[in-house]
Amino acid sequence: MHGSMFLRFVFIISAMVLQIASSNVIVEKIEEKVENECNLSEDLINEIRGYKNVVLKITDHILNGKFKGEVHKSLQTFTDKFGSRMAGSDSLEKSIDYMEALLKNEGLENVHTEEAKVPHWIRGFEAASLVLPRKAKIEILGLGTSVGTPRGGIIGEVVAVRTFDELRKLPDSEVKGKIVVFAPTWQGYGATASYRGSGATEASKKGAIAALIRSATPFSIGSPHTGSQTYAQGVRKIPAACITVEDAEMILRMYNEGETVQIRLEMDDYNLEPVTSRNTVSELQGTKSPNKSVVILSGHLDSWDVGVGAMDDGGGAFISWKAVKFLKEMGLRPKRTIRSVLWTGEEYGYYGAKEYQRTHKENEAEEFNFFIESDTGTFDPVGLDFTGNKEAECIFREVLNLMAPLNATQFETPADGGPDISVWLNRGFPGASLLNKNDKYFWFHHTEGDRMLVEDPDSLDRCVALFASTAYIIADLSVDIPKEIKN
CATH class of the missing domain: 3.40.630.10 (Zn peptidases)
Incomplete structure (x- = not known):
C-alpha cells in the first residue's frame, strides 16, 4: 500500500470510529433524557x-x-x-x-x-375492460359497501387524476357522466388509502358515474387490493373498485397524452x-x-x-x-x-x-x-x-x-x-x-x-x-x- 493510500485509509478509519463514538453518545444522551424524565421508584x-x-x-x-x-x-x-x-x-x-x-x-x-x-x-360478478384506445382486460376488486352498476354494466369515458386537488380543480362539466380514475402516488398506507376510502364520494360530487382507484400498495405484480370505502352523507352512491397499480398508471399516461380512454365496468355488488x-x-x-x-x-x-x-x-x-x-x-x-x-x-x-x-x-x-x-x-x-x-x-x-x-x-x-x-x-x-x-x-x-x-x-x-x-x-x-x- 502506498503511503498516501495508507494515510487515506487511516483517515477513513478514524472518521468511522468518530462517527460510531458520536452515535453512541447520541444514544446515551437519548437514554439519559428518557431516564431523567422518569420518576419511577x-x-x-x-x-x-x-x-x-x-x-x-x-x-x-x-x-x-x-x-x-x-x-x-x-x-x-x-x-x-x-x-x-x-x-x-x-x-x-x-x-x-x-x-x-x-x-x-x-x-x-x-x-x-x-x-x-x-x-x-355481497360481492357479486365484477369485470372491467378498456374499450378505447384499445381493448384490454382490467383487473378489479370492488370496495366494501360499494353499490353495483346497472344490469349489463356501464361504459364511460375516463378522467384520470393523481390527487383530489386535481379533480376538484376540474370543471364539473368535464367530469359529469364519466368514470374517474385515481392514480395517487404511494405515500404510505394512510395517505394512499384515503383515495380508496373517499374516492367514490369525491368523484360523485363532480357528477361522475363510477370511481376506480389505484390499489393501496407500494409494490404490485398486477394484483388489485380491496378494502372498505364510505359514502359521505347526501352524495349519490356510485360504483367504486380498486385497480392494479400498473393499470392505474397506464390509464393516467394515456389520458395525459390526450388519448380518449373508455372503460366498460360491470359490478353486481350490493348491501343487505x-x-x-x-x-x-x-x-x-x-x-x-x-x-x-x-x-x-x-x-x-x-x-x-x-x-x-x-x-x-x-x-x-x-x-x-x-x-x-x-x-x-x-x-x-x-x-x-x-x-x-x-x-x-x-x-x-x-x-x-x-x-x-x-x-x-x-x-x-x-x-x-x-x-x-x-x-x-x-x-x-x-x-x-x-x-x-x-x-x-x-x-x-x-x-x-x-x-x-x-x-x-x-x-x-x-x-x-x-x-x-x-x-x-x-x-x-x-x-x-x-x-x-x-x-x-x-x-x-x-x-x-x-x-x-x-x-x-x-x-x-x-x-x-x-x-x-x-x-x-x-x-x-x-x-x-x-x-x-x-x-
Missing part, C-alpha cells in the same frame, strides 16, 4: 427487572420447547378449514363457532362470545341489512380481583373475501389467544386477568371493538388496565409501540427492556398497529401494538396473496413469546398502568 424499577428470568422461561418454552411451531400449525389448520371470513358471511360465523369450541377444549377460562352488529355486503356477529373471548383469570384491571390481548378474526386472512389478521388473532394458553400451561398465573379478545367486523370499521366498548363502558375504568393488539402482520418482532401518559410510558419502557432475548426492545409512540384498541387508546387508556419487520405487509394486504406462505413459524413463535411475556409482567405488577380517561 427504585423499588418499582427493581420489581420490573425482577421478571427477567420469567421472560427467559417463557421465551425458551415457546422458541425451543413443546410449543415451538404450534401457532403456525394451528393457524394453518384454521385458514385451510375456513378460508376467507368476511363480516356477514357464513364462513366467519362458522369460524367463530369453531374458535369458541377450540378455546374451551384448550382449557382456557371464561370462554364465551359477545354479540355485535356488522355490515353485510346488518347482521349479528360475535367477538370471541377467553381468559387466564388472575389470582386477585379477576374482573378488575384486565390486560387485553387481541387481533381480529374477520378478513376480506380474497386470500384467507392469514396475515390480516389471523396471525394477530392466534398469537393473542395462544399467549394466554401457553402461560396457563406453563403455570404462570398473574395477579390480574389476561383476556384474549378476537374482534369481529374490523375491516369495515372496528364494529366489534366499538360494540365491546359500548357494552363494557359503565365500569371500563375499573375493568381495563392495558390493551395490546397485532394488526400489521406477524413477521419478526422488533418491539412494541405505545400510547399512554408519561408515567405509563416510563413503566412500559422498563418492561420492554426485558425483551432483549427476543431482540424486541424497540420503542415507538404512538401505537400504530392497533386499530381496534384505538377505541380505548384515543380516550386515554394505555396500550401497545406489535412492531415487526412488516416491510412487505402491504404487498399482500387485502389481496389473494394473503395466504399461509407469507407466515413464518419461527416469526410467529417470537411474536407470541413477546405478547405472552409483556402481558404477564403488566398483569402481575404490584401497580396498575396509569391512565387518564377522556369521555
